[in-house]
Amino acid sequence: MKVIRERNEVLKRLEEAGAAGIPILCPNAETPDEMEGILLGAQRHAVGWKIPRIAIGIGVTASYPDHPQLGRLAIGDGRDACLLDHAARTWMGWLEVYSDREGFFDRVEVIPFLDHGWAPLAADLELMNASWFQTAMGIIMFDASLHDFDENARLTKEYVSRAGGNVVVEACPDKVFELAEIKRKNLGEADLLSDPRRVGQFVERTSVDLVVPNLGTEHRTASDVPLEYRRDIAREISKLVGPIQALHGTSSLGDRLETVGSDGICKVNFYTALCDLFYIVVGGYAIVCIGDGGPHSFVSFSRASLTTSPGVTFTGVLYQFSSASVPRRFSSSFRIVSARASVIG
Numbered sequence: 001m002k003v004i005r006e007r008n009e010v011l012k013r014l015e016e017a018g019a020a021g022i023p024i025l026c027p028n029a030e031t032p033d034e035m036e037g038i039l040l041g042a043q044r045h046a047v048g049w050k051i052p053r054i055a056i057g058i059g060v061t062a063s064y065p066d067h068p069q070l071g072r073l074a075i076g077d078g079r080d081a082c083l084l085d086h087a088a089r090t091w092m093g094w095l096e097v098y099s100d101r102e103g104f105f106d107r108v109e110v111i112p113f114l115d116h117g118w119a120p121l122a123a124d125l126e127l128m129n130a131s132w133f134q135t136a137m138g139i140i141m142f143d144a145s146l147h148d149f150d151e152n153a154r155l156t157k158e159y160v161s162r163a164g165g166n167v168v169v170e171a172c173p174d175k176v177f178e179l180a181e182i183k184r185k186n187l188g189e190a191d192l193l194s195d196p197r198r199v200g201q202f203v204e205r206t207s208v209d210l211v212v213p214n215l216g217t218e219h220r221t222a223s224d225v226p227l228e229y230r231r232d233i234a235r236e237i238s239k240l241v242g243p244i245q246a247l248h249g250t251s252s253l254g255d256r257l258e259t260v261g262s263d264g265i266c267k268v269n270f271y272t273a274l275c276d277l278f279y280i281v282v283g284g285y286a287i288v289c290i291g292d293g294g295p296h297s298f299v300s301f302s303r304a305s306l307t308t309s310p311g312v313t314f315t316g317v318l319y320q321f322s323s324a325s326v327p328r329r330f331s332s333s334f335r336i337v338s339a340r341a342s343v344i345g
Contacts, residue, residue, distance in 0.1 A: 001039060001098040001105035003112065004055065005138040010111055010168045011209065013055045014266050018243030021261035026057030026246075028115055028271035030069050032094045039098060039105045046107035055109040057139070057267065060091055062124045064116040064143070081123040088127055092136050113139035113170075115269065119155055120146050128159070134166040139210065139267075141170040141246075148175050149198065156206040170210035170246055170267075173202035189216070194233055200240035210246045210267060213237055217249030231263050238264025 004010055017024045029035040035058060046054045061069040063079050071078025074087040095112060098104045114137050118124040127133055128140055140163065144155040156171045163169060174194055177187060194213035203211055216230040237245060246267040247260055260268065 001101070001108045001110055003095070003099050003138075004109045005112060005136060005167075007166060007168055010138040013109070013111065014168070014210070014244070017055075017261070018264070018266035021243075023247070023261050023265050023268040024055055024057055024111070026059055026111070026113060026267055026269050028059045028061070028069065028269070030060065030073070032097075035095060039108055039110070042108045043105040051107065053107055053109055055111065057111040057113050057269075058095060059113040059115040059139075059269070061115045062088070062117055062127055063121045064118045064124075066116075079121060079123050081126040084123045084127055085130065085133075088133060111138035113137060113141070115141055115271075116143045117141050118146075119144040119159075129162065131166075134163050137167055139168045139170055141172075141210075141212070142208075143172055145172040145174060145176045149173070149202070153202055153205045156202075156208060160207050164207065164209075168209045170212060171202075171206060171208045172212040173199050174214045193230060194237065196233060196236035196240055199237050203241045203244070210244050211237075211241065212246045212248055215247065217247065229260070231260075234260070234263035234265060 004013060013024060027034075027038055029038060038056065038058060042054050042056050045051070061067055061071075062084055063071045068078050070084055070087040070091060073090060074080070074083040076083045078084060078087070092112065095110065114128065114133075117128045117140055119128075119142060128142060134140065142156055142159045142163075144152040144159075147155065152171075152173065152175065156169075160169050174192070177185075177192070181187075182192075192214055193216060199211060199213050202208075213233065215234050216228045234245060234247075241264075243264040243266050245263075245265045246269060247265045248269045
């Protein structure tokens with residue numbers, strides 16, 4: 001496995017993905033087992049389809065309030081900057097275990113990335129400003145979306161000026177409204193979607209490398225109504241800024257992801273559906289298909305061990321999911337193919 005973290009090399013992979021219309025698949029991984037499952041899947045796909053190299057992302061959040069992954073790994077308070085830094089080094093150490101070792105995932109290129117680096121939190125901000133972290137990560141998402149547009153743009157521009165020479169910077173242009181504010185202003189789902197012109201202004205003002213718009217996915221959703229991916233908005237944004245969009249909240253979209261690469265999406269984040277499988281198949285050994293199981297899918301086995309209730313253990317999950325390196329297709333719908341309970345004690 002080769003870790004791709006140097007800024008120009010990461011940009012090269014993203015530009016290739018944007019030009020080909022084939023996004024880079026970027027799941028998050030909280031544990032070594034999840035990392036190994038992703039790496040095995042990518043390697044087996046590359047070997048099976050005789051692909052010399054396949055680029056994927058493996059990411060993690062820090063203290064992001066909705067899902068603080070490094071925060072939960074920290075020994076103690078995950079909002080403590082020192083403890084968060086230690087957790088980040090531990091996570092990176094897990095990923096480095098397979099780096100440049102002959103015979104270990106030798107066709108896989110991995111871009112490590114920070115997902116939702118939460119700018120309002122001092123611990124996240126200190127981590128994102130750390131020189132070692134900027135060097136270790138291939139992409140850092142600087143998320144100042146708690147603020148209004150102008151303040152978000154100002155803070156993001158300042159971060160790009162500090163870190164942009166070292167690492168690819170991703171950012172979100174749209175404000176995240178508190179539920180009370182949404183109710184007070186009577187905002188609907190349509191009011192929260194990205195305005196292509198504002199996204200263009202944000203990119204121009206901040207010089208970010210990647211932008212995360214709200215395109216109607218579960219990312220930043222404010223209601224329980226059926227989700228609708230807004231291809232028209234994505235394409236308008238792409239006309240203004242080029243194919244530099246990162247799509248979040250994709251677990252909700254299933255096979256509607258198949259053509260997002262043609263809409264200016266070069267990076268696809270994916271985690272919730274993978275995480276949910278641990279709860280769908282409680283105490284079992286599951287073969288799971290992400291995609292339609294056709295020739296554009298690849299398979300991996302993650303040796304997970306998760307105790308879920310007394311006498312029951314989750315012994316593993318077999319992932320099968322579409323590769324970002326297969327032309328003209330990208331699918332991530334789920335179906336459980338088979339499951340077998342594993343009872344201990």
